[in-house]
Amino acid sequence: MQAPAPVSDSLHHTSPFLLNCGSDGVNLSRTVKPCSAGDRPGISVNCNLGWSSQTSPDLSQHFRGYSSASEAVLTAQSDLRKLLVGNEKIGVLLLNLGGPETLDDVQPFLFNLFADPDIIRLPRLFRFLQKPLAKFISVVRAPKSKEGYASIGGGSPLRQITDAQAEALREALCGKDVPAKVYVGMRYWHPFTEEAIEQIKRDGITKLVVLPLYPQFSISTSGSSLRLLESIFREDEYLVNMQHTVIPSWYQREGYIKSMATLIENELTKFPVPQKVMIFFSAHGVPLAYVEEAGDPYKAEMEECVDLIMEELEKRGITNPCTLAYQSRVGPVEWLKPYTDETIIELGQKGVKSLLAVPISFVSEHIETLEEIDVEYKELALESGIKHWGRVPALGCEPTFISDLADAVIESLPYVGAMAVSNLEARQSSDGTSVKWKPKLSLPVFPSY
Ligand SMILES: C=CC1=C(C)c2cc3[nH]c(cc4nc(cc5[nH]c(cc1n2)c(C)c5CCC(=O)O)C(CCC(=O)O)=C4C)c(C)c3C=C
């Protein structure tokens, strides 16, 4: 299988797909309050409304006869979960990038990636060139890319790690009284999103939570996967009628922030003088035009994410200096700055001697952590005068992190079938044109805190 079905142009203008997030683009956990009828003024309904359309279950009786308020609340939460789960078949769809599993996969994987109009954004008139261009770039890039994958064992570890995360999430949900099936849908390699969706249909899932495994939203990552999903949903009667919700980004969740802070804290102790270490956040870059012209919230979310992690570290008494830079640029256009390689050289010139690299845009080890950071940037740092180098591991299946993802899923369940609008102009337009959001389904807006 090469490129999944192309995304239709019309998707840039209307979308029946649902982004369940706050009006300021922040995620469910902080922005969503229980939905009441008053939250949906004047919106016509032509879909199944699910939980949001129903009267909230009266839990008042559950609060009688408990020795403490917290005991009552815990019991009520657990009862609410049972009510939410009921006879439903809950599914969680984890969206991820995918990676070549063998060296022979590298060129077709790259083709799939570059054939994506959310990765190479051609003006509308030139869209017919997308696939020939993808073919050309993938063939030209494949030898360099293959070298990289060869040096990390002959393929990407992404599928294995994502599968392990899916299983850990399933177990965590089960442990929280929410039995669910967890699916993996990759954008550019197996198991493709289309394959996951077929399985979801075969399993008869009735409520689906869509969770991209990217903490911060970018048009090029979560946006691309959601756009694909949208095109699959709109053509399928079963899916159109299935209740579902999306958690578009979750970088500000407490569990994620705390897990990242703990990983950093642990790595700092490995340096001779931990207080003197520069904490060096390195995020995967995107072309500057995504942010400046298409309104990609990626940079803003990344900066807020770094601030939150540093605040958490400060609470723990860790006040090291930090820097954020962007890595892995591809092609001739300008990408988000500062660039990781240039920043490393500058820090060396300024006399920084200890550097702790923190990969921040992805929650699995992958080629850019294992090769680019661990080999290329480490070498560059040592050449630039840095004496002590360290790298924070990716979160993978870290238990606090997985438990927090499970909480994110559970918190979104009352809103499965209910929808919210966020900064969809930025999130839906891949070509930078001004897009008016025209909902086809009812979209109650959840108030933000
Ligand atoms: C948040 C993470 C990512 C963003 C944003 C992103 C944007 C982006 N990427 C490319 C081009 C390539 N990416 C490649 C691999 C790759 N990208 C991410 C994550 C983000 N990409 C990951 C996790 C991986 C590695 C997967 C793995 O196999 O381990 C590659 C292939 C590798 C290579 O040849 O370097 C390319 C190419 C663009 C153009 C882009 C934004 C427009």
Ligand SMILES: [Fe+2]
């Ligand atoms: Fe990438």
